[in-house]
Amino acid sequence: MRFFLFCALALAATAQPRHGVRPSRMVIKNATVVEGNGTPAQSPVDIVVENGLIAGVGRVQPQASDVVLDAKGKYVIPGMVNMHGHLHDERGGAPMDFNYVMRLWLACGITTVRDVGSPLTKTLQTREKSAKGEIAAPRLFVYPMLGRVRDAAAARRRVREVKAAGADGLKIVGAWRDTLAATAEEARALDLPIAIHIGVEEANANHAIAAGVRTIEHWYGIPDAALKEGVQNFPSNYNYMNEADRFRFAGRLWREADPKLLAGVLDRMVAAKVAWNPTLDIYEASRDLQRAQTQPQFKDYLHPVLEDFFRPNLENHGSYFVNWSSTDETFWKENYRHWFRAVRDFASRGGLVTMGDDAGYIYQMYGYGFIRNLELHQEAGFHSIKIIEQATLNGARALGQESKFGRVRAGWSADLVVVNGNPLEDFKTLYPGRGIEWTIKAGIPYSNTELMREVKAIVDNAREKK
Ligand SMILES: [Zn+2]
Secondary structure (H helix, E strand, C coil), X not given: CHHHHHHHHHHHHCCCCCCCCCCCEEEEEEEEECCCCCCCCEEEEEEEEECCEEEEEECCCCCCCCEEEECCCCEEEECEEEEEECCCCEECCEECCHXXXXXXXXXXXXXXXXXXXXXXXXXXXXXXXXXXXXXXCCEEEECCEECCCCCHHHHHHHHXXXXXXCCCCEEEECCXXXXXXXXXXXXXXXXXXXXXXXXXXXXXXHHHHHHCCCEEECCCHHHHCCCCCXXXXXXXXXXXXXXXXXXXXXXXXXXXXXXXXXXXXXXXHHHCCCEEECCHHHHXXXXXXXXXXXXXXXXXXXXXHXXXXXXXXXXXXXXXXXXXCHHHHHHHHHHHHHHHHHHHHHHHCCCCECCCCCCCCCCCCCCHHHHHHHHHHHXXXXXXXXXXXXXXXXXXXXXXXXXXCCCCCCCCXXXXXXXXXXXXXXXXXXXXXXXXXXXXXXXXXXXHHHHHHHHHHHHHHHHHHC
């Protein structure tokens, strides 16, 4: 009897977190914490998690009934905010289990995703299930895609439909100046923030800023608004609809931007509080195709449907690598150098820089592409402490949620990533199977090992069927 009691107490004192099960109270002991607000790491710190929230940050003696996560020698950062995700359930028309996408995001430490275009009804249902903790998924903000509409009246109608469906915001792709202005005005009245993907078109970044968008995605519209001639120096046989043309010459756009005009565009963005979500990972194949095609995680984790979709084929968006040359790569490497500098200039002027993976295109896998962004922001010259802030709290800021999640602070949602390694030294520790041990979303711990085992099972199953 005495022996039994001793065992029970010992077990209770060392109750471990369980994959996908929200404990009533959990204490993360002896962590090294990066808060996510741009301040350096602190250690040792204990974090109390209760009812999905961070109840306290400091030094705590766990109670016998607490679940205890020993984080001695480990880093804890806020759950990351992916500001440009697509919750795909197919690629090129072939179905793909979207649990694959959600588990990869969680395994990469992503606890919030702003979805900017996916099957609307399904994604809204997933948002609710995720909010209730019924499924393993990041918290979702749903910004359905608004493609080109014929006129202002149609634009307004479409905004009202999207609002009635329950969207959190709006993603604009392709707009004329008049339809953009009408869309933005209607969206403002209905309190729907706008993420805009600006292609090479009539409305550039200056028009988007004036219309009052919340974030500019990717980049093209920004240098495009800084061209002295008002148009890039395209060859006469250029066809924008041909993706090989489009992406080849996009690689020669930044070099044509006039530095003074560009500074003006960046200043206007800062003044209007327009955040920049550059998604640096998603064009990287353009500067180094072989690197993109031979990423080590493809062996075990690349879904065969995604694999097919990535193959060069002008029918599939982003699979434009037809006769891709060293000359193209060289232009793109230079393009990236200008782009890096512009993002840094924007941030140093006070602009809000966020991060998003845009995965499911151009050899980028969900989550992995997001972590690659942290590396690329480092290459751009940002300090790793600021990069963690860009990947966490800045996303929450751009979503207007900075008092709810995105930092390790009492009262904020318990969105936390426990890393066996120092991400401030090496962002590669954040890739699945490397350093992340637990991703905690709203107090629910998810084991990296379990998540990746599930991902592998989905991939193996799909490969067998093929
Ligand atoms: Zn996208």
